[in-house]
Amino acid sequence: MAPDTNVPALEVHDLTVAFDRKPVLWNIDLVIPQGKIVGIIGPNGAGKSTLIKAVMGILPLSSGYTKLFDLPLNDVRGRISYVPQRESVDWDFPASVMDVVLMGRYSKLGLFKRPRKADRDAALDCLRKVGMEAFANRQISQLSGGQQQRTFLARALAQQADVYFMDEPFAGVDAATEKTIITLLRTMAQSGKTVIVVHHDLQSVTNYFDWVIMLNTRLIASGPTQETFTQDNLQETYGGKLTLLADVGDLIRRESFPQREKKL
Amino acid sequence: MNSLAEFFSFADPNIRYVVVGSVLLTASSAIVGTFTFLNKRSLIGDAIAHAVLPGICLGFIVAGTKNPLVLIIGAFITGWLSLIAVDFITRKTRIKEDTAIGLILSVFFGIGILMLTVIQKSGNASQSGLDHFLFGKAAALVGSDLYAFLIVAVILLVVVYILFKEFALMAFDKAYAKSIGYPVRTLELILTSLIVLAVVIGIQAVGVVLMAAILITPAAAARFWTDRIVVMVLLASAFGAFSGLAGAYISFVAPAMPTGPWIVIVISTIAFVSFFLAPKRGVLYRLVRQNNIRQTINNENVLKVMYQLGEENKNFFIPRHLDEIIRRRKYEKRALQSILRRLLHQGYVEQTGNLWSLTEEGKKKAQRVVKIHRLWELYLTTYMKIAPDHVHEDAETIEHLLTPELEAELEKQLGYAKLDPHQTKIPYQHE
Structure with a gap:
C-alpha cells in the first residue's frame, strides 16, 4: 500500500470528551499533516492526555469524530501506536524488558498466537534503536525512569506504525534519554512517520516540534510551531482559565445533565 | 510409615x-x-x-x-x-x-x-x-x-x-x-x-x-x-x-x-x-543485606578515621590505640574491637599488641572513601549551590555507596579538583 502523503495523519472534528459527565475537552477541531513531530501543550488538567486517549478509543467520545488517514480508527489500528504515561503501569509486574517490547508485536500477531522467533528479532532490533539491547533480559522493576520510558518506546517501535501518540515521553527522564528520544523522533519524522507528543516543558517546544497543538480544555491554536507558538497564544493557553466555561462544566455534572440532547 | x-x-x-x-x-x-x-x-x-x-x-x-x-x-x-x-x-x-x-x-x-x-x-x-x-x-x-x-x-x-x-x-x-x-x-x-x-x-x-x-x-x-x-x-x-x-x-x-x-x-x-x-524479596535476604551494608559502613568509617589521623601525623602507618580512634569518632570499645578484628581478618589493618595500624590496602581503601567524601562535598557546593556547612552529612552516606563508574564521572566533572569546600586536600590514588 502506497499511502497518499497528502491525506492528513489525524483529523479531529468537533470532539467533546467528558469525565463523570463534566466536559474536559470542548468541541476540538484540528487537522495534522503527515511526517510532523507534533507537541500537545497546555497547563495541568487541560485535557492533553485525554485528547490522545480519545483518539485511541480508550475513552468514549461525547460527540464528534476522529479520523486517521481519513479512515475511522478501527480500519487503521495497525498503523497507529500508543505510548501510555510511564506511571500508568505497575513496573513491579513480573516481566522482562523483552516481554514488554514483545507486546508491541501483539497487534500484528493477533489473538491466541504466541510471539515467534522473528518477533523476538524485531523486538531486539527496536531495543537497539533506543540503546537498550543490553537490558533485554532485565526485570522491569530494576529499570530507572529513563530506561522504563525507552522500553515503552521500543514497544511502540515494534508496532511499526505510521502514527505514534506518546503521553509525556519526556517526563522524569534523564538528559541522555531525552536526547535519545528526540533524535529517534526526528529520524521517524524524516521517514514520513507522524509523532504526536504530550509535552510539559515549554523551553524545548520550538526546538523539538514542527507543529504545536495548544490546549486548555478548548483548542487555543494548532499549526506550525513558528506561526503558532506565539506570546499571545501562550498567554491565552496558560493565562486565566475561562471561569464561566469551568462553571458550566461543573453545573452539567452536578445536575446530572446529559452532555448532548438525545436525538429524537 | x-x-x-x-x-x-x-x-x-x-x-x-x-x-x-x-x-x-x-x-x-x-x-x-x-x-x-x-x-x-x-x-x-x-x-x-x-x-x-x-x-x-x-x-x-x-x-x-x-x-x-x-x-x-x-x-x-x-x-x-x-x-x-x-x-x-x-x-x-x-x-x-x-x-x-x-x-x-x-x-x-x-x-x-x-x-x-x-x-x-x-x-x-x-x-x-x-x-x-x-x-x-x-x-x-x-x-x-x-x-x-x-x-x-x-x-x-x-x-x-x-x-x-x-x-x-x-x-x-x-x-x-x-x-x-x-x-x-x-x-x-x-x-x-x-x-x-x-x-x-x-x-x-x-x-x-x-x-x-x-x-x-x-x-x-x-x-x-x-x-x-x-x-x-x-x-x-x-x-x-x-x-x-x-x-x-x-x-x-x-x-x-x-x-x-x-x-x-x-x-x-x-x-x-x-x-x-x-531470595531478593524475602525478609531474611533483606535483613542479611542490610546487615552487610551496615558492616561495610562501619568498616569504612573506622578505616577513614585511621586515615584522617594519619593525615594529621603525615604518616598513615603509625600503630594506634583504640582510644585514639574513639576520641575522633564515638564507638563502644567492644564494637570497635569487633570491627577492627573483622578488618584484620580482611587484611586491611594489622595488630601489634593492643595497637592497630593500617595496611597498604587499608590505606588505599580509606583514601578512596575520604576522596569520594570530599569530592561529593565539592559537587554539592559547586553544582547544587549548597552551603559548605550543610554538605558533610550527605557525603557521609554517599562515600560508602558510589560505584567506580560514578566515582570516575564525579572526578571528571569536577576536573580532578585539589581542594574540597573546607580547603582540605582531596587525596587521589596516584599521589
Missing part, C-alpha cells in the same frame, strides 16, 4: 477421590488466582465465594434435591450477579471498589445464610449436607464430584493456555491492550467467568469462607520466588497442588482433621516461608 505407603498406593478409592479432587481444584484455582492477583483484584474472589451461597440455596429450592448441576448453575448466577453489582456500584456512585466488595459480600452472604436456615427448618430430608458448602467437604468427595472437577479444571487450563498472552497484557497495561484493538471487555468477561467457575467448584471442597485463600495465596507465595509470569503461574499451581495433596494426607492420617482447612494451613505455611526465605 505404614500410613504413608497406604496413602500413596492410592488403593482405596476414597483416598483417590479426595486426593485427585483436592489437587485438581487447588492447582487450577491457583492458576486463575494468579491473574486475579496480578490484576490487583484479590478481594474479588472472596466476594464471589460468599455470593454463591444464596445461589446454591436457590438451586436447592428450585430442584428440591441436591442435584449438583442445578446447584452449580444457581451458584454461577449469583456469583456473577455479585460481580455486576460491584461493578455497577463502583461505576455509578462515589463508593470505591473495596467498599463495594465489602457491601456486596456481606449482603449476599447474609441472604444466603437466611435461606439456608429456612431450608434447614423446612424439614426436607434431602437438605442435610447443604451446609457443606459453608466449610467444604473435601474428605467426602465421591466419583461424580470428580467428573465435575475434572471438566472445570480442563476448561480453566485450556482457556488460560490459549489466552495467556492476552490475560498477561491486560494485567500489565490495559490501556495499551485497548489501543491495539483487543476486545478488552470480552477478555475481562472470560477471565471473570473463569474465576466464578473456579470458586463454584472450589467451595465444595474448602467451603465459602476459605475459598479466597486457595485462589490468592499460591500466587502471593509464588511472586516471592520469580520475576517471570510463566514461572509464577506454574509455581502457583505447584504450590496449590502440593497443599491439596498434603491436606488430603493429613486428614487421612488424622481422620478427625478436616481436609479443606488443612489445605489452607499448608498453603499459608508455604506463603509464610516464602515471605521469609525467598
Whole structure:
C-alpha cells in the first residue's frame, strides 16, 4: 500500500470528551499533516492526555469524530501506536524488558498466537534503536525512569506504525534519554512517520516540534510551531482559565445533565 | 510409615477421590488466582465465594434435591450477579471498589445464610449436607464430584493456555491492550467467568469462607520466588497442588482433621516461608543485606578515621590505640574491637599488641572513601549551590555507596579538583 502523503495523519472534528459527565475537552477541531513531530501543550488538567486517549478509543467520545488517514480508527489500528504515561503501569509486574517490547508485536500477531522467533528479532532490533539491547533480559522493576520510558518506546517501535501518540515521553527522564528520544523522533519524522507528543516543558517546544497543538480544555491554536507558538497564544493557553466555561462544566455534572440532547 | 505407603498406593478409592479432587481444584484455582492477583483484584474472589451461597440455596429450592448441576448453575448466577453489582456500584456512585466488595459480600452472604436456615427448618430430608458448602467437604468427595472437577479444571487450563498472552497484557497495561484493538471487555468477561467457575467448584471442597485463600495465596507465595509470569503461574499451581495433596494426607492420617482447612494451613505455611526465605524479596535476604551494608559502613568509617589521623601525623602507618580512634569518632570499645578484628581478618589493618595500624590496602581503601567524601562535598557546593556547612552529612552516606563508574564521572566533572569546600586536600590514588 502506497499511502497518499497528502491525506492528513489525524483529523479531529468537533470532539467533546467528558469525565463523570463534566466536559474536559470542548468541541476540538484540528487537522495534522503527515511526517510532523507534533507537541500537545497546555497547563495541568487541560485535557492533553485525554485528547490522545480519545483518539485511541480508550475513552468514549461525547460527540464528534476522529479520523486517521481519513479512515475511522478501527480500519487503521495497525498503523497507529500508543505510548501510555510511564506511571500508568505497575513496573513491579513480573516481566522482562523483552516481554514488554514483545507486546508491541501483539497487534500484528493477533489473538491466541504466541510471539515467534522473528518477533523476538524485531523486538531486539527496536531495543537497539533506543540503546537498550543490553537490558533485554532485565526485570522491569530494576529499570530507572529513563530506561522504563525507552522500553515503552521500543514497544511502540515494534508496532511499526505510521502514527505514534506518546503521553509525556519526556517526563522524569534523564538528559541522555531525552536526547535519545528526540533524535529517534526526528529520524521517524524524516521517514514520513507522524509523532504526536504530550509535552510539559515549554523551553524545548520550538526546538523539538514542527507543529504545536495548544490546549486548555478548548483548542487555543494548532499549526506550525513558528506561526503558532506565539506570546499571545501562550498567554491565552496558560493565562486565566475561562471561569464561566469551568462553571458550566461543573453545573452539567452536578445536575446530572446529559452532555448532548438525545436525538429524537 | 505404614500410613504413608497406604496413602500413596492410592488403593482405596476414597483416598483417590479426595486426593485427585483436592489437587485438581487447588492447582487450577491457583492458576486463575494468579491473574486475579496480578490484576490487583484479590478481594474479588472472596466476594464471589460468599455470593454463591444464596445461589446454591436457590438451586436447592428450585430442584428440591441436591442435584449438583442445578446447584452449580444457581451458584454461577449469583456469583456473577455479585460481580455486576460491584461493578455497577463502583461505576455509578462515589463508593470505591473495596467498599463495594465489602457491601456486596456481606449482603449476599447474609441472604444466603437466611435461606439456608429456612431450608434447614423446612424439614426436607434431602437438605442435610447443604451446609457443606459453608466449610467444604473435601474428605467426602465421591466419583461424580470428580467428573465435575475434572471438566472445570480442563476448561480453566485450556482457556488460560490459549489466552495467556492476552490475560498477561491486560494485567500489565490495559490501556495499551485497548489501543491495539483487543476486545478488552470480552477478555475481562472470560477471565471473570473463569474465576466464578473456579470458586463454584472450589467451595465444595474448602467451603465459602476459605475459598479466597486457595485462589490468592499460591500466587502471593509464588511472586516471592520469580520475576517471570510463566514461572509464577506454574509455581502457583505447584504450590496449590502440593497443599491439596498434603491436606488430603493429613486428614487421612488424622481422620478427625478436616481436609479443606488443612489445605489452607499448608498453603499459608508455604506463603509464610516464602515471605521469609525467598531470595531478593524475602525478609531474611533483606535483613542479611542490610546487615552487610551496615558492616561495610562501619568498616569504612573506622578505616577513614585511621586515615584522617594519619593525615594529621603525615604518616598513615603509625600503630594506634583504640582510644585514639574513639576520641575522633564515638564507638563502644567492644564494637570497635569487633570491627577492627573483622578488618584484620580482611587484611586491611594489622595488630601489634593492643595497637592497630593500617595496611597498604587499608590505606588505599580509606583514601578512596575520604576522596569520594570530599569530592561529593565539592559537587554539592559547586553544582547544587549548597552551603559548605550543610554538605558533610550527605557525603557521609554517599562515600560508602558510589560505584567506580560514578566515582570516575564525579572526578571528571569536577576536573580532578585539589581542594574540597573546607580547603582540605582531596587525596587521589596516584599521589
